[in-house]
Amino acid sequence: MKLADDATQGAEGAAAAPLSIDDVRAAAERLGERVRRTPALRCAALDELADAEIWLKAENLQHVGAFKARGALNALSRLDPALRARGVITYSSGNHAQAVAYAARAFGIPATIAMPIDAPKVKVAGVRALGAEIVFAGTTSDDRRKAALELAERTGAAIIEPFDHADTICGQGTATLELCAQVADATGGGGLDALVIPVGGGGLLAGACLVCEEEGIPVFTAEPANCDAFARSFEAGERVDVQPGPTIADGLKPVRIGALNWEIAARTVSGAFRVEDDELGLAMVRLLLAGKILVEPSGAAALAVALRRALPIQQAGASADVDDVEASADADADAEDSAGIEQVGAEEALSPEPGPARARRPRIGVLLSGGNVAPELVAELLSRYGGQV
């Protein structure tokens, strides 16, 4: 039952073999056509607001409307077929539940999801529509995990971890791998000067770090100010638990970042940012009205950070810690190195993108993590922020 063990013990499984970009590349190879190569979108209005080239990786357009489909599909692909045939189990109140249900259906196997008794009707319906069975267990993450572990014990089915597992992390990392390739294709070999990632449990972040530490791209994080488990850990230099406070970013409310996720991110991240709900709501409405795409509040967190012009590479007056400054120096150097090669002038003559003729703006990758949101909330945020866009 080695695989079953791996599937429930992320950190340990990875300690055996440290992860690298090669593991993410292998996941991309494995996933192939199972995941969508979501577009990398541009929006002139957002570029102006950020005074940067904003490259939006639109994972809200991924299967089930979130990047979570990547990790779930990769994890199921990695399971021993005999074990996989017993079905899979997970615990989640959000997008991971739908992602596992979706992946299980793609493989034609049963899935059981432990969800809180107070789970939003829309998410329960989404999971059921994908053919998964739901077991309701308490209201806390621990309640759900306990129920899932008991179920796994009884059935011998594998648990698909939401974020703290090598297969989940490498699957999520394929989104960043794609974005880097898309930027290179669109710019004639150019690269990102920075990447901003929203952080919940840290699966998307850890995957991005595996890619960016190889590519030399500074990674910055975005979290709700009320649920800043990563920022606090980043500042403390060790994993710190938090008591999540209220925020509209329901996808970014973990008690703590995953062990393996932290191990990877701690050595890679250049700076951690906290965003207020007002910034999330406004960024979400800007994406909707100017960018023409719908993200959930969590999905707008990375853009909210980029719009502050507070990244060290954005030459803003934001307080930057030592890591940021180093990251800034690196990014500026990269930008200068590539400026000549890119024939900025010629590009601008060809490209109708607005902006004064000058050395190109920094390229900031912004990961839009998902787009599953209640219509009432979208309508409310439009009424509140629509006039400011």
Add this chain to the structure above:
Amino acid sequence: MKLADDATQGAEGAAAAPLSIDDVRAAAERLGERVRRTPALRCAALDELADAEIWLKAENLQHVGAFKARGALNALSRLDPALRARGVITYSSGNHAQAVAYAARAFGIPATIAMPIDAPKVKVAGVRALGAEIVFAGTTSDDRRKAALELAERTGAAIIEPFDHADTICGQGTATLELCAQVADATGGGGLDALVIPVGGGGLLAGACLVCEEEGIPVFTAEPANCDAFARSFEAGERVDVQPGPTIADGLKPVRIGALNWEIAARTVSGAFRVEDDELGLAMVRLLLAGKILVEPSGAAALAVALRRALPIQQAGASADVDDVEASADADADAEDSAGIEQVGAEEALSPEPGPARARRPRIGVLLSGGNVAPELVAELLSRYGGQV
């Protein structure tokens, strides 16, 4: 001043040299990187509702948020540089105004737009933000055109026609050319079984027809029931004027389809459909909540038709005129011919897209024409239709 004449006399200009897909290919070559290769998006929920493979050509993600940028950029590219240097003029109350302002800025020349005195503030602001000068002239399309013609007479600058001109038509046609290539790339050489196009003045439609008559793809049109200039003309066999009634599809309210546009569409279109505002609103909200993208009501018209399952190729009980039936037979034949080659079974094993294992569903191209809409309307439609999605 030959080019200036051409620029104001579409039908005549084209009578001299009938247009074909080669002219659209030439426009695509000419435009190059000036336009965005907008993504062709898929959405499992919409596929289920339509019982078809819906391929969404997301021109709401085009520059200025609408396909109009293609025609405007192509028309400006075609102008004699000496003439173009005098600047360009157009008349519009909608997306074409922003498209011409955008194209003029891309070429570094001045643009003057004749707009109605009661033009929506948001559109006036959009045009000004792009650096164009605005001349307010009356409230009707004739008032605006008269003002534009007088200005052209005085300045010798070229008028960029909104839809009734060869260069505009060929520019808009590049959206369909791209979609066909994207479907072929994604399906290993497969093609569309049908394409649905929203119709205003007919620029987008005529461009699509030039591509589809060569590719053997049946073209269907979508119009507001209250503004059915094309459907009435299609049924009468000749251009018919209408008195546009109220509709939320403000982009589809012409008094008549263009002369050159009609000449091309009349010989190509397989069927014309009328949609009610309720269908437009619901289709727009489905695109937002399920598809995660924002379109204006006009932009949802083609999807509204596809969701009826009323296209002859969708085997629905809809009344189909003779053209439709012929189109249906052709489409079915194409589907059967390609089924074996495409190894549907293997594809479904690889693809997590939902749907029972069976001969593949018909592939329907749906042109999403634009995404410029007031936040208040989006909020209102979400409140009204959000519960039905």
